[in-house]
Amino acid sequence: MSPKRAAAAADTTRGTAHPPSPGLDAAWGHPLLGRLLRGQSHQQRLDRRHPWLLDTTVVLIVALVSLPDLISSAPNGPFGETDSRGELPSGVPFVFAAALIVPLWWRRRVPAVTFFVIALVSLVQWSLGIWQQAGISMLIALYTLALHGSLRVLGWAAALIVVELTLAVCVIVPVERPLLSLFFLLGTSTAAVAIGLTLRIRRMYLAALEDRARRLEIEHDQRVQLTAAAERSRVAREMHDIVGHNLSVMVGLADGAATLAANRNEQSAEALRILGDTGRQAMGELRRVLGVLREERQDDVRPLSPQPGIRELDPLLARVRAAGPAVTYRSVGELDSLGSGVQLTVYRIVQEALTNTLKHAGTGTAAEVTVTADAGKVRIRVADTGVPQGAHRPAEPRPRTGDAGHGMIGIHQRAAMYGGAVTIGPREAGHGWIVDVVLNVPSAPAPSVSAEPLP
Secondary structure, eight states: OOHHHHHHHHGGGTTOOOOOOGGGHHHHHSHHHHHHHHHHHHHHHHHHHOHHHHHHHHHHHHHHHHHHHHHOOOOEEBTEEOOOSSOOOTTHHHHHHHHHHGGGGGTTTSHHHHHHHHHHHHHHHHHTTOOOGGGHHHHHHHHHHHHHSOHHHHHHHHHHHHHHHHHIIIIISOOSOHHHHHHHHHHHHHHHHHHHHHHHHHHHHHHHHHHHHHHHHHHHHHHHHHHHHHHHHHHHHHHIIIIIHHHHHHHHHHHHHHHHHHHTTOTHHHHHHHHHHHHHHHHHHHHHHHHHHOOOOOOOOOOOSSOOOGGGHHHHHHHHHHHSOEEEEEEESOGGGSOHHHHHHHHHHHHHHHHHHHHHHOTTOEEEEEEEEETTEEEEEEEEOOSOTTSOOOOOSSOOOSSOHHHHHHHHHHHHTTTOEEEEEEOTTSSSEEEEEEEEOTTOOOOOBOOOOOO
């Protein structure tokens, strides 16, 4: 960033040093727009530091221009000789000159009032047969009204000046060349309005550029926040899928070992029971922590690499069997030919279903896992037999439902990504729970038996 641009940006907020927005880089680099921005910034900086300097300079310049008319006693106007109506005191021209020049001091604060005061003074002095170079005050006031004032008032001011100049040249103060005089006066008035409107439009354009740059910066910040939120959601989902499942397996193993140790009257039973309770407490803390990171969204997430697939179901089921439940697995169709995203979805659904089986049905239950690929659809079915009769029910703070917890929500979200249907609830046969998910996979191959029950 150049020092000029940094200094210009520092003046946009009451002198505090802030670099220009990145959205204005292209405008600053443009030869014309960059010059306009630097000129406007320099003018704004000068006005903020010395607000009276520019107004005083304009007043002094107009006073110097009108000085020859005040010194000379010749009755010549700007368009030739004029017939003065009677002899006027020598101080009258000075009074009119002051009345035309002094209001320019307030031209930027009250542009409409300044213009109408100068127009009224001009009309009065013309009616007395006086022409002065101080009349350019009307042009300056008209320019300022076009630049800073109301556009509706500007329209009335333009109509007023046309009528006033026509009366002055043709009726009130006859001049040698009325048509040429009227053309010149109306032309300079039109030029004053045009210059004021042009600069006004330029300022509006530059303000629009700055506003657009601010909006682009805000949109950029919003995109960063949305990306961070999506990343937090993805991390929370993956942590719940992986860490939650492993904690469930550890708790199941600890509970099974504690039961076995208690039956054998071993001293480690209490330690294993404490280990199981600590694991359940850790799972509760994990849910609370992930609740801060997790944002329930239907957006697809970018997979990590590597990601588990169909081949990783065997190690998953082996870990679950080691925790106690008897799990059988059957697959139908060429599952290995499915896409990586579909395989990851199948793996996560099976993992979530078995994790809930461990949490709610305990280690003495039996589960059956079936994955079928057929006619453009993939069906995942995980059914368990529930808590065995006479067995101790796992300690869970909430009852087993089809829509509770991050796991069940995760199953619905993953199925929704493939337009799938989810059925979660008690089994019709009696005891137990079933998770039945159907995914729409248009590119699925023709079915064929490719796996057999595992021991």
